[in-house]
Amino acid sequence: xxxxxxxxxxxxxxxxxxxxxxxxxxxxxxxxxxxxxxxxxxxxxxxxxxxxxxxxxxxxxxxxxxxxxxxxxxxxxxxxxxxxxxxxxxxxxxxxxxxxxxxxxxxxxxxxxxxxxxxxxxxxxxxxxxxxxxxxxxxxxxxxxxxxxxxxxxxxxxxxxxxxxxxxxxxxxxxxxxxxxxxxxxxxxxxxxxxxxxxxxxxxxxxxxxxxxxxxxxxxxxxxxxxxxxxxxxxxxxxxxxxxxxxxxxxxxxxxxxxxxxxxxxxxxxxxxxxxxxxxxxxxxxxxxxxxxxxxxxxxxxxxxxxxxxxxxxxxxxxxxxxxxxxxxxxxxxxxxxxxxxxxxxxxxxxxxxxxxxxxxxxxxxxxxxxxxxxxxxxxxxxxxxxxxxxxxxxxxxxxxxxxxxxxxxxxxxxxxxxxxxxxxxxxxxxxxxxxxxxxxxxxxxxxxxxxxxxxxxxxxxxxxxxxxxxxxxxxxxxxxxxxxxxxxxxxxxxxxxxxxxxxxxxxxxxxxxxxxxxxxxxxxxxxxxxxxxxxxxxxxxxxxxxxxxxxxxxxxxxxxx
Amino acid sequence: xxxxxxxxxxxxxxxxxxxxxxxxxxxxxxxxxxxxxxxxxxxxxxxxxxxxxxxxxxxxxxxxxxxxxxxxxxxxxxxxxxxxxxxxxxxxxxxxxxxxxxxxxxxxxxxxxxxxxxxxxxxxxxxxxxxxxxxxxxxxxx
Numbered sequence: 001x002x003x004x005x006x007x008x009x010x011x012x013x014x015x016x017x018x019x020x021x022x023x024x025x026x027x028x029x030x031x032x033x034x035x036x037x038x039x040x041x042x043x044x045x046x047x048x049x050x051x052x053x054x055x056x057x058x059x060x061x062x063x064x065x066x067x068x069x070x071x072x073x074x075x076x077x078x079x080x081x082x083x084x085x086x087x088x089x090x091x092x093x094x095x096x097x098x099x100x101x102x103x104x105x106x107x108x109x110x111x112x113x114x115x116x117x118x119x120x121x122x123x124x125x126x127x128x129x130x131x132x133x134x135x136x137x138x139x140x141x142x143x144x145x146x147x148x149x150x151x152x153x154x155x156x157x158x159x160x161x162x163x164x165x166x167x168x169x170x171x172x173x174x175x176x177x178x179x180x181x182x183x184x185x186x187x188x189x190x191x192x193x194x195x196x197x198x199x200x201x202x203x204x205x206x207x208x209x210x211x212x213x214x215x216x217x218x219x220x221x222x223x224x225x226x227x228x229x230x231x232x233x234x235x236x237x238x239x240x241x242x243x244x245x246x247x248x249x250x251x252x253x254x255x256x257x258x259x260x261x262x263x264x265x266x267x268x269x270x271x272x273x274x275x276x277x278x279x280x281x282x283x284x285x286x287x288x289x290x291x292x293x294x295x296x297x298x299x300x301x302x303x304x305x306x307x308x309x310x311x312x313x314x315x316x317x318x319x320x321x322x323x324x325x326x327x328x329x330x331x332x333x334x335x336x337x338x339x340x341x342x343x344x345x346x347x348x349x350x351x352x353x354x355x356x357x358x359x360x361x362x363x364x365x366x367x368x369x370x371x372x373x374x375x376x377x378x379x380x381x382x383x384x385x386x387x388x389x390x391x392x393x394x395x396x397x398x399x400x401x402x403x404x405x406x407x408x409x410x411x412x413x414x415x416x417x418x419x420x421x422x423x424x425x426x427x428x429x430x431x432x433x434x435x436x437x438x439x440x441x442x443x444x445x446x447x448x449x450x451x452x453x454x455x456x457x458x459x460x461x462x463x464x465x466x467x468x469x470x471x472x473x474x475x476x477x478x479x480x481x482x483x484x485x486x487x488x489x490x491x492x493x494x495x496x497x498x499x500x501x502x503x504x505x506x507x508x509x510x511x512x513x514x515x516x517x518x519x520x521x522x523x524x525x526x527x528x529x530x531x532x533x534x535x536x537x538x539x540x541x542x543x544x545x546x547x548x549x550x551x552x553x554x555x556x557x558x559x560x561x562x
Numbered sequence: 563x564x565x566x567x568x569x570x571x572x573x574x575x576x577x578x579x580x581x582x583x584x585x586x587x588x589x590x591x592x593x594x595x596x597x598x599x600x601x602x603x604x605x606x607x608x609x610x611x612x613x614x615x616x617x618x619x620x621x622x623x624x625x626x627x628x629x630x631x632x633x634x635x636x637x638x639x640x641x642x643x644x645x646x647x648x649x650x651x652x653x654x655x656x657x658x659x660x661x662x663x664x665x666x667x668x669x670x671x672x673x674x675x676x677x678x679x680x681x682x683x684x685x686x687x688x689x690x691x692x693x694x695x696x697x698x699x700x701x702x703x704x
Binding site for chain 2: 281284285287288291292294295298299301302304305306307308309312313315316
């Protein structure tokens with residue numbers, strides 16, 4: 001199991017070592033460097049921030065000794081930002097990149113990291129997570145203690161907000177997320193195939209339009225039937241004979257007819273939209289009358305106030321005569337077809353009116369020949385349609401899965417949290433109060449990262465934010481541990497660091513309550529398999545020497561007092 | 563009655579009394595009902611600064627979706643008018659309504675506060691419509 005064994009501050013040839021046990025208790029009054037120690041640990045474990053915290057001056061580098069049941073790792077990070085590691089105590093440090101440094105630490109967390117989780121996370125959230133992504137679980141900072149509106153103190157920082165929300169979605173909605181992952185993989189494959197087919201299809205469609213235009217220009221009759229059109233083309237290729245000009249309708253007459261039909265379409269479209277408006281208006285009148293009637297039905301006294309409005313609405317309703325029920329759509333379609341035919345004739349006449357040189361004709365023949373070769377290719381329409389259907393179905397399903405949410409996981413988490421809290425058998429005031437409350441339950445909302453409690457009152461179930469700093473800090477510590485417990489059970493071999501550093505939790509709780517609560521938190525952490533480091537301004541009795549570190553005289557012996 | 567309804571009615575009481583007082587002096591129940599609803603739900607004050615559309619259009623178009631969702635608030639408005647009537651604070655004759663009691667308070671409604679500073683005052687402009695025209699406008703968006 002992963003453990004942070006020791007931490008070393010180096011200054012030239014001198015060093016200062018802190019040895020950690022499974023549950024270390026660090027004692028020190030204000031401004032001796034408790035928070036500085038958390039910053040130093042975070043730094044050596046790969047934080048992206050520089051080590052500029054007050055009290056950590058005159059340190060050249062920080063080393064950490066990490067172990068798990070199988071292997072050991074020494075990591076070192078200089079203040080100027082270089083990364084080193086070594087596998088055995090006697091070997092020399094090798095310089096490595098930041099990524100390799102983090103990868104090495106990551107390998108210490110679990111011998112067989114479950115890459116599937118990481119792949120799912122990367123695919124769905126478009127971000128490659130490392131153990132650093134989950135380090136908001138490792139620190140309960142002094143700033144933010146007892147704040148149940150943002151339970152994880154690091155999540156108060158802007159840079160963590162979006163990530164933490166994604167992570168919580170991932171942890172508590174994993175079943176859906178995994179399905180989203182599978183579907184996104186399938187969608188990617190199908191879209192690739194569709195893309196290939198679409199290219200062919202688009203070329204085919206473009207060629208169809210182009211050949212129609214070329215046929216028109218050469219006054220060849222285009223039928224849409226490949227065989228017939230090809231034979232028409234072949235005949236022309238040997239004879240070069242264009243159809244004689246028709247004498248039927250001249251260009252001017254046809255242009256006028258087309259224009260007049262276009263005007264007619266505009267008029268009919270306008271009338272149609274007016275008719276639609278009338279139908280909608282009738283619906284609106286009906287809706288308003290229904291609202292007014294429902295108010296009067298609710299209380300007949302209101303009739304006197306509503307009467308005038310109802311009469312006015314009814315008056316407006318009668319004033320409007322329903323327009324003719326002609327099927328405008330049908331008429332518009334008919335005119336459009338007619339106009340299409342005339343436009344076709346106009347194009348044909350324009351083509352006949354123009355002269356084509358021999359060179360032009362030869363070029364067009366070459367082009368048509370090329371287009372026929374494209375049209376001759378088989379585009380798999382059935383596959384194209386099925387791929388289009390499948391991709392849009394997959395997209396729809398992914399969207400639905402993203403919005404659907406399985407609350408089972410959250411409710412199991414909250415049951416566990418409530419049980420751990422209520423059954424901790426502590427004789428502290430806030431817990432005794434909550435035990436006497438009817439149906440007291442805790443509700444952690446992982447997406448808003450806040451904690452509510454609920455209880456039964458005479459008026460029903462009431463939801464509230466629990467009060468008192470002691471209670472709030474106690475609950476906050478339990479949520480951190482419950483999260484680790486949840487990960488241990490549901491995300492085995494996932495890359496999170498089983499370490500919880502709590503800075504000054506004694507202060508908001510008060511020493512009396514803290515003395516009671518501390519052993520239960522340590523026992524729970526032991527049960528879950530989490531290493532803890534408590535930093536406290538109060539001294540606690542009964543802590544063994546190996547678990548106790550006193551930094552009352554200052555954390556950093558190289559620090560120069562200003 | 564749940565708390566949110568009581569708060570909503572209190573808001574409407576503020577709006578209705580202000581609309582019946584000077585400078586608006588709205589004297590038609592029909593106008594009062596719909597204008598009060600629009601006032602409560604008006605949040606896009608920017609549209610009144612940037613006069614690309616007529617005040618009447620801006621004012622009524624705003625209710626389009628809100629009326630479908632909060633239609634029960636028309637009942638709250640009527641209830642408020644009824645309370646004023648039963649406590650003899652207003653005189654009602656058919657659609658005519660007149661304030662009979664001098665309520666000494668300043669409105670808390672954001673839009674009404676804004677209108678007082680705006681020249682021309684949007685509500686005075688809208689009040690120029692008669693009751694039937696107001697219903698016609700409402701029917702465009704209900």
